[in-house]
Amino acid sequence: MAKTLKLTPRRMAEGLAHLAAVDPDMARALKQCGAPPMRTSDPGFATLLRSIMGQQVSVHAARSIWEKLNRLVSPMTPETLMLASDATLREAGLSGQKARYAKALAADIVEKRLDFDGVHLMDDEPAIAELSKALGVGRWTAEIYLMFALGRVDIMPGNDLGLITAAHHLKGMRKRPDEKKLRRMAEAWKPWRSVASLVLWHYRHNMPDWSEPGKKKAAKKVVNKTAKKAAKKKVAKKEKKK
Numbered sequence: 581m582a583k584t585l586k587l588t589p590r591r592m593a594e595g596l597a598h599l600a601a602v603d604p605d606m607a608r609a610l611k612q613c614g615a616p617p618m619r620t621s622d623p624g625f626a627t628l629l630r631s632i633m634g635q636q637v638s639v640h641a642a643r644s645i646w647e648k649l650n651r652l653v654s655p656m657t658p659e660t661l662m663l664a665s666d667a668t669l670r671e672a673g674l675s676g677q678k679a680r681y682a683k684a685l686a687a688d689i690v691e692k693r694l695d696f697d698g699v700h701l702m703d704d705e706p707a708i709a710e711l712s713k714a715l716g717v718g719r720w721t722a723e724i725y726l727m728f729a730l731g732r733v734d735i736m737p738g739n740d741l742g743l744i745t746a747a748h749h750l751k752g753m754r755k756r757p758d759e760k761k762l763r764r765m766a767e768a769w770k771p772w773r774s775v776a777s778l779v780l781w782h783y784r785h786n787m788p789d790w791s792e793p794g795k796k797k798a799a800k801k802v803v804n805k806t807a808k809k810a811a812k813k814k815v816a817k818k819e820k821k822k
Contacts, residue, residue: 584703584704584730584732584733585732585733586730586731586732586733587618587620587731587732587733587774587775588731589618591733592615592618592775592778594772595733595772595774595775595776596610596615596775596779598772599769599772599775599776599779602768602769603768603769605750605751606750606769606776606779608750609750609779609780609782609783610779612783612786613782613783613786614782615782616778616779616781616782617778617782618778619727619728619778620728620729620731621728621729622729623700623729623730624729625656625657625658625661625685625686625689625696626656627725627728627729628685628696628711628714628717628721628725628729629656629661629682629685629686630642630646631721631724631725632678632681632682632685632716632717632721633645633646633649633674633678633682634646635678635716635721641673644673645672645673645674648671648672648673649669649672649673649674651672652664652668652671652672653668653672658685658686658687658689658690659686659690661682661683661686662683662686662687662690666679669682669683677716678716680715680716681714681715681716681717682716684714684715684716685714685715685716685717688713688714688715693713694710694711694713694714695710696711698710699711699730700730704726704732704734704735707722707726707730708722708723708726711725711726719737719739720737720739720740723735723736723737724737727774727777732774733771733772733773733774733775734770734771734772734773734774735773735774735777736762736763736766736769736773736774736776736777737777738759738760738762738763738766739759740777742780742781742784743762743777743780743781743784744756744757744758744759744762745784746780746781746783746784746787747762747765747780749783749784749787750780750783751765
């Protein structure tokens with residue numbers, strides 16, 4: 581059985597204090613933006629399915645699809661989803677691919693090909709590997725499920741664009757980090773990488789400058805250069821008049 585800690589308000593505070601102590605940039609983010617809110621969701625089929633439905637669509641579109649699906653498929657269980665027709669899933673807004681993912685996940689759970697009930701007892705990596713057996717569930721989806729549904733404290737979804745962008749800005753990096761680079765950076769945030777992820781997402785939503793690092797400076801240089809040229813032209817015109 582996995583000896584995993586679940587994120588609670590007390591542990592959240594402990595994690596934030598640790599991050600501020602070991603990383604000056606994290607301390608600065610917390611000072612600028614404040615502590616991030618706790619984010620949780622109920623464990624179970626519906627939450628994992630919702631994560632799959634939200635892949636590669638906007639937050640608004642994902643919410644709309646999920647609300648329609650919940651109206652058409654009720655209660656939201658693997659058994660009822662398996663019985664839903666393709667026409668019903670299309671009516672809810674699911675693409676053909678997402679409909680296949682939904683049906684496959686439901687079938688894997690019902691037919692016990694996926695040990696979904698046992699995931700909460702597994703350590704992080706075995707749990708991610710188990711969830712990733714399902715069609716349409718990649719590492720990011722599995723990590724998000726572990727973070728928010730199971731409350732795991734040391735998860736870093738390294739290929740999350742929001743986290744990558746936030747780390748890029750917070751660390752003042754010239755080049756945007758890739759997934760491997762972000763995961764290497766996150767080693768310093770153990771054993772509170774989930775808390776670090778929450779800090780980075782919170783920072784991302786509160787960043788004062790949404791442009792890429794360096795672009796602002798480059799823009800200033802262009803403006804200054806243009807201003808200097810304009811000033812030189814004015815001087816040249818005055819000299820001609822003289």
